[in-house]
Amino acid sequence: MANTVSDVCEMNGVSEGMDLLHIDVETDVVEDRPGREAAPISRNVLRKQRNWERQIAAKKSKRKEEKQRRKLNREQDSAVSADNPQFTKRVMKAITKERLAEAQSTGLKLCVDLSMTDSMSDKEVSRLAGQLRRLYGSNKKATRPFHLLLTDLREDSRLYRECLRMNEGFLNYMLDITEESCLDLFTPETVVYLTPDAEEALETVDADKVYVLGGLVDESIQKKLSFSRARELSVHTARLPIDEYMVKKNNGKNFHSKILAVNQVFDILLTFCDTGSWTEALQAWFPQGKGYVVAPEDCPPLLVSQSQT
Numbered sequence: 001m002a003n004t005v006s007d008v009c010e011m012n013g014v015s016e017g018m019d020l021l022h023i024d025v026e027t028d029v030v031e032d033r034p035g036r037e038a039a040p041i042s043r044n045v046l047r048k049q050r051n052w053e054r055q056i057a058a059k060k061s062k063r064k065e066e067k068q069r070r071k072l073n074r075e076q077d078s079a080v081s082a083d084n085p086q087f088t089k090r091v092m093k094a095i096t097k098e099r100l101a102e103a104q105s106t107g108l109k110l111c112v113d114l115s116m117t118d119s120m121s122d123k124e125v126s127r128l129a130g131q132l133r134r135l136y137g138s139n140k141k142a143t144r145p146f147h148l149l150l151t152d153l154r155e156d157s158r159l160y161r162e163c164l165r166m167n168e169g170f171l172n173y174m175l176d177i178t179e180e181s182c183l184d185l186f187t188p189e190t191v192v193y194l195t196p197d198a199e200e201a202l203e204t205v206d207a208d209k210v211y212v213l214g215g216l217v218d219e220s221i222q223k224k225l226s227f228s229r230a231r232e233l234s235v236h237t238a239r240l241p242i243d244e245y246m247v248k249k250n251n252g253k254n255f256h257s258k259i260l261a262v263n264q265v266f267d268i269l270l271t272f273c274d275t276g277s278w279t280e281a282l283q284a285w286f287p288q289g290k291g292y293v294v295a296p297e298d299c300p301p302l303l304v305s306q307s308q309t
């Protein structure tokens with residue numbers, strides 16, 4: 001039979017609680033002698049006891065939480081990545097980080113020119129922030145990512161605020177964010193401004209060049225804005241080789257557009273760099289609703305479109 005408070009505590013395996021109680025076990029002995037009523041416990045002792053119980057409970061729940069966290073970590077470690085079943089998520093994260101770091105020193109360079117956001121509505125600015133998130137997401141997944149630069153992005157701009165609001169971890173993105181323009185950073189001869197209104201089609205992606213996408217969203221279609229911007233900068237322009245590899249597809253609305261969102265153009269460039277094939281890149285990423293399809297490889301687009309008319 002337990003005779004004292006210390007006996008009880010030790011039997012319960014909670015002797016550590018005695019320190020918390022600060023009870024002097026020599027003086028606060030509770031006697032259990034037959035025929036004698038137990039001495040009433042003072043308020044002070046009760047308060048200490050409740051305090052002690054609360055602290056024990058808190059410790060217990062903290063231990064439980066830690067156990068759960070360790071279990072979750074173990075599960076994440078052993079979870080396999082869908083793309084690379086041989087790697088754990090943690091390993092994949094490290095590889096991605098290494099690839100992006102490498103790209104920032106040796107990768108193909110691509111700027112998103114964010115100097116034209118003043119002409120955009122709040123809704124367009126929000127959509128652009130989302131497109132930048134997707135563009136970065138694609139770069140993260142790429143085997144050979146680009147060195148990305150968000151140029152002309154001022155910290156006091158609507159777009160910057162929107163990127164912070166909408167894009168989790170935006171400030172940790174592994175890309176360059178600068179208030180400078182692409183021409184403050186690179187010589188005009190190296191710059192190729194991609195615009196749907198260029199005369200020349202892009203043939204290849206060259207490591208000596210810097211590619212620029214216009215940070216624009218076309219809700220209220222502002223024609224030739226990126227083309228005018230390229231003219232103003234006096235840099236070379238190029239369009240995606242849609243006319244060279246695709247043909248118009250009949251659709252009910254007779255809608256045909258060669259204007260894509262920045263992240264869609266970027267996906268096409270990534271796949272082209274990976275495969276060296278415009279057919280593959282356009283097939284994979286050109287949005288279906290735009291009214292074009294990739295022409296059969298053995299039938300050049302010009303012939304196909306002529307036979308369709």
Ligand SMILES: C[S@@+](CC[C@H](N)C(=O)[O-])C[C@H]1O[C@@H](n2cnc3c(N)ncnc32)[C@H](O)[C@@H]1O
Nearest residue numbers: 194195196213214222224225226239240259260
């Ligand atoms: C939504 S578009 C902007 C279209 C806008 N009307 C303009 O003035 O270019 C956003 C950006 O994606 C790129 N882009 C879109 N479609 C393209 C295409 N067919 N060829 C080359 N670049 C394209 C351009 O850099 C363009 O500035």
